[in-house]
Amino acid sequence: MASLPKRIIKETERLITDPVPGITAEPHDDNLRYFEVTVEGPVGSPYENGIFQLELYLPDDYPMEAPKVRFLTKIYHPNIDRLGRICLDVLKTNWSPALQIRTVLLSIQALLASPNPNDPLANDVAEDWIKDEEAAKQTAKKWSKLYATPKQ
Amino acid sequence: MKLDIKRVNPVFTWSWDTRDPAAAKDRQYPFLYNYYPVDVEKAHLENGNAVDGDEDEDVCGICRASYNGTCPSCKIPGDSCPLVAGLCHHHFHYHCIFRWLDTNTSKGLCPMCRQQFQLNSKLPINRPYLEKFESITKAIRERVFLDEAFDGNSQQEEYGNEMPSDSGGTGQERRSADQSDLEEDEEEQEDSFYGHLDVNIE
Numbered sequence: 563m564a565s566l567p568k569r570i571i572k573e574t575e576r577l578i579t580d581p582v583p584g585i586t587a588e589p590h591d592d593n594l595r596y597f598e599v600t601v602e603g604p605v606g607s608p609y610e611n612g613i614f615q616l617e618l619y620l621p622d623d624y625p626m627e628a629p630k631v632r633f634l635t636k637i638y639h640p641n642i643d644r645l646g647r648i649c650l651d652v653l654k655t656n657w658s659p660a661l662q663i664r665t666v667l668l669s670i671q672a673l674l675a676s677p678n679p680n681d682p683l684a685n686d687v688a689e690d691w692i693k694d695e696e697a698a699k700q701t702a703k704k705w706s707k708l709y710a711t712p713k714q
Numbered sequence: 715m716k717l718d719i720k721r722v723n724p725v726f727t728w729s730w731d732t733r734d735p736a737a738a739k740d741r742q743y744p745f746l747y748n749y750y751p752v753d754v755e756k757a758h759l760e761n762g763n764a765v766d767g768d769e770d771e772d773v774c775g776i777c778r779a780s781y782n783g784t785c786p787s788c789k790i791p792g793d794s795c796p797l798v799a800g801l802c803h804h805h806f807h808y809h810c811i812f813r814w815l816d817t818n819t820s821k822g823l824c825p826m827c828r829q830q831f832q833l834n835s836k837l838p839i840n841r842p843y844l845e846k847f848e849s850i851t852k853a854i855r856e857r858v859f860l861d862e863a864f865d866g867n868s869q870q871e872e873y874g875n876e877m878p879s880d881s882g883g884t885g886q887e888r889r890s891a892d893q894s895d896l897e898e899d900e901e902e903q904e905d906s907f908y909g910h911l912d913v914n915i916e
Binding site for chain 1 (some may be wrong): 775776777778779786810813814817819823825826828
């Protein structure tokens, strides 16, 4: 593997010394481009109190190319499918090299707070969301409790 | 010794010592000054250059290395790794912004403000690169044009209703019907795009 660009080293250092509240990201020992991430469900959302695990990978072309991010924890959300893939503009067409790991993770946390069923990735979830938002939120809450609650 | 200054190329370099703890107390956001617990003086001596943190103004927004330093693929700062200045007042290492504009995702936009990135042609430091940027922005325009044609989300206001959202073929037919002898070279070029589309869609 080629040596790690200084930008990645700096970002990693800052993620550890000055973490974003409610978000952790730690690089893997074997591969410093692979991060184990946790994101707390935003307060006031159906995901509140949940701790969601994600994986984040910085491609060789980073920062010219967006990081690859995926939910590992099962989640009921119209913009996240059953494989954990995320439909978020800054991860695809609206990526900019001025963004960083921390801003991407913040965007993902914000996506949990404001699901967008009109631009769905998980179609069945989005349908439920549009049909009966309250019921969908209850399901999301139930799933969070079931899958995103840390084992005591 | 006497020096004659023949030419001056002003380059945007400035520094603010915002990390003075005494001054920080009176600021609006004192917590911002805790980001870099390093001794700035010492770091200066060790690295031989400014401490270039993320929140600093004087780093390239793409590689986050100092303007006075180099992009990740260069070793020697200065003429071999120059800076360029955008019309939007965002500045980058020439190599960084060029690599970004060369990607498909960039769509020719500035990474910082998402406006079309254009060099400020009035600045002498940009002058050697104007031509190269002209060629890359032309390539981007062509690419964006094709992307939008394939997407079916073509921007009607920009290309007019000659651009159908479902297929390129009908567009060309309608176009040829409208064609007059007065059409300019530029439009012929667009026609060749339609031709290209036909091949790919069918």
